[in-house]
Amino acid sequence: MTNRKPVYIASIIILIALLIAILVAGCTTPAPTAHTATPTVAPTQAPVQKTDLTVFAAASLKDAFNETEASFEATHQDVNVVYNFDGSQALRTQIEQGATADVFASASTSHMNALKNQSLMNNSTVVNFANNKLAVIVPRENPADISTMSDLAKPGVKIVIGNKDVPVGSYTLQILDKAANNSTYGPDFRTKVKANVVSEETTVNYVVSKVALGEADAGFVYVSDVPAEYRAKVTVVTIPDSLNVIAVYPIGVVGESKNQEDAKAFVNYVKSDDGKAILQKYGFTPV
CATH class of the missing domain: 3.40.190.10 (Periplasmic binding protein-like II)
Structure with a gap:
């Protein structure tokens, strides 16, 4: 009769070894998988709705x-x-x-x-x-030799004003009316100055530019009305307070x-x- 005991014992040992191997494998913690860190992106701020x-x-x-x-x-x-x-x-x-x-x-x-x-x-x-109040401006070269309000009445002077519907034009006419009632200028002052008007503009800016560019000898504007681009091109002639108006x-x-x-x-x-x-x-x- 063949002796099967050694074979049986060997099978038992192999089985135990397999069980131990399975248990060891189950208890082994797998190595962590390396991951590339994802950079945090700040949320985009929506533009201010204006x-x-x-x-x-x-x-x-x-x-x-x-x-x-x-x-x-x-x-x-x-x-x-x-x-x-x-x-x-x-x-x-x-x-x-x-x-x-x-x-x-x-x-x-x-x-x-x-x-x-x-x-x-x-x-x-x-x-x-x-x-605001008004002033007279003349080109820097001042070809008409204007230094006072009285010079505006000289024959041949080219004057630019605002039209009567523009505030600066309305104020200009008020100043001329005051001058005509002032003995320094005489009753015909307004008539003489008006005869020298070569253009009536729809905005005071047009008056400034025409004088600065030498297209006129003088113009009535606001004191505030000579922009930086023209300041070196014009000279301001003051209007006496007795004639001026407050805008x-x-x-x-x-x-x-x-x-x-x-x-x-x-x-x-x-x-x-x-x-x-x-x-x-x-x-x-x-x-």
Whole structure:
């Protein structure tokens, strides 16, 4: 009879060895898989959605208001100021015809009052914010040799003024009326000066440019109205205070504005100490 005991024992040993190997393998912690670290990406910040604030402003305010824009937007980063500079009478007509505007700044109370009377302004916001007065400018070479108001009546002098519907033109006529009633100038002063007028412009900026370019011998403008690009090209002749007029500038929110709060904020900034400082820098005086 064959002895199977050694074979049996050997099988048992092999089985035990296999079980131990399985147990050891199950208890062995697999080596961690290396992973490439994913860099953290900061979320992209959405750009600020800005509101366009349309400001209709008299042409004489251009330089001052361009600086006002930068200062205002620095403290109101959700607002983008968009200007429409023109003669006050043209801006008034545009608003009357339904043009989109949020703020109106005029060089004359008459044009502002016309809009108020038609209920086209938010009347509670309208306020006078600056004063101005007129001066005469001549080209730097001064070919007509003009040094005083009296020289404007000399025959052959070429003068440029604003037309009567533009505030600066209306103020010019008032000054000529005052001079005609002043013994220094005589009753025919206005007639002589008017005879020398070669052009009546729709904005004061056109008056400045024509004189600076030598297309005229003299022009009536606001004291604030000689921009940096022309300052070296013209000389200012002062109008005596006894003849001058004070131009009053009102500002307010347009009644149909869809941005009433932002428009009020702009008006308030113009009236603030910072706004006044900018205006004074450009030759305007406080109300």
